[in-house]
Amino acid sequence: MNSLDPAALDCLAALADELSFERAAQRLSITQSAVSQRLRSLEAQVGQLLVVRSRPLRLSEAGQVLLRYARQMQALRADAARELGLRAAPQERLAIAVNADSLATWVLTALDPLVQQGLNLELVVDDQNFTHDVLRQGEVLGCVSTVRQALQGCWVTPLGKMVYVAAASPDFVRQRLPQGLTPANFAQTPFLVFNRKDDTQAHWVQEVFGLPSAPRLVQRLVPSSEAYVQAIRRGWGVGVAPRLQLEPLLARGELVALHPEVTVEVHLYWHQWKLSREGLDGPVALLDQIGRALVAGAAQALEPVAAQ
Structure with a gap:
């Protein structure tokens, strides 16, 4: 060519x-x-x-x-x-894809120094299970994804795990779940979901009640991480969200944990195209800098993954 x-x-x-x-x-x-x-x-x-x-x-x-x-x-x-x-x-521009929950909790803090230095960065938001497709299609140069295996022509680096917990507002629990969330009532209980791709809630319910497959739930879509948490607080339904977001509200009694012994762990990885390799004394490419910033930020915010 x-x-x-x-x-x-x-x-x-x-x-x-x-x-x-x-x-x-x-x-x-x-x-x-x-x-x-x-x-x-x-x-x-x-x-x-x-x-x-x-x-x-x-x-x-x-x-x-x-x-x-x-x-x-x-x-x-x-x-x-x-x-x-x-x-x-x-x-x-340097475009990368990130999942909405990471964007709402730790990604902005991690990338802020680079943006303040003038980096022309663009963030593309998608579900963590689908950001890898955006990278494959060439729309972005890197992504935060749940996919463990590197795409051909890319490097992959583990970031850590984001732990999800379930919660509802005290009024919602009092009015709709006086006996708690049980096998008898979960199918009629509204659950908040981020979008049609979001199956975190169904997998949480499956784990709680030992179901053979993920159940169909009554869903209310709230396509924003911040608004999702606000919807839980307003009593719109049961939410399964990152512990990073919910812990302060649970500690203040603004939310009530449901089956706190059950969590959903989402392992995250950073993927980027192999554009350059860092020399021993040479400068680090911008994409490498983004990757390093995200790895460092994830180490501060996410929980480590046990060595296998």
């Missing part, structure tokens, strides 16, 4: 981010016709369709392959600019 035009690769990345030719052109400060021309040139060079012109548009499998390459080139350019003391172009 001949050398690919960096400007065309930037167009492909902008289209993946903005999902329209108009917004991609605005992001790159060029015309829509220029975006279309560069994309056609890139498609002609590789001999494959890269973007499916739908509403919203989407990348083909070949487009996703080149998107990974484009992201890596952008990261390397940003790192070179940093080493030379230059300011990276505004469109050159």
Whole structure:
């Protein structure tokens, strides 16, 4: 494959981010016709369709392959600019995917020093079981995931485990669960879930009552980690959330723990593309710095995983 035009690769990345030719052109400060021309040139060079012109548009499998390459080139350019003391172009972002609960509890603290130093970082939020797919598709350069095995072309580093506990408001327990959560009432009890992918609550109930499979529960969707905790406090239902978030509320009596002997452990790992290796005396690449910051932050916030 001949050398690919960096400007065309930037167009492909902008289209993946903005999902329209108009917004991609605005992001790159060029015309829509220029975006279309560069994309056609890139498609002609590789001999494959890269973007499916739908509403919203989407990348083909070949487009996703080149998107990974484009992201890596952008990261390397940003790192070179940093080493030379230059300011990276505004469109050159370093995107990573994180799960919402990590974002609400420890990720911002871990990454804050890098952002304060000027890192052009973008966070993509998804369920921890699916952030790995976003990395595979080339949308991000690294991710916090529950997947243990490294994706081809990536490094993986254990971060620790996030422990989930179940709780409800005192009023909810008094009115809806005077006998506690039991095999007789859990199927009629509303449980709060983050989104349709979230099965933490069902697995917790399965563990509590020794069920052969995860049960179907009455669900109330609250797609925000912070709002999720507020919904528990307001008595919307039973929530299964990180102990990091619930411990202060449990200690103050604002929430009541349900079957506190049962927890759900979610093991987290950091994945990143292999863009560079740190030399003995050389500078650390920006993506490596992000990984180190997350590993250090996780060590402070998450519980360690016992050696196997």
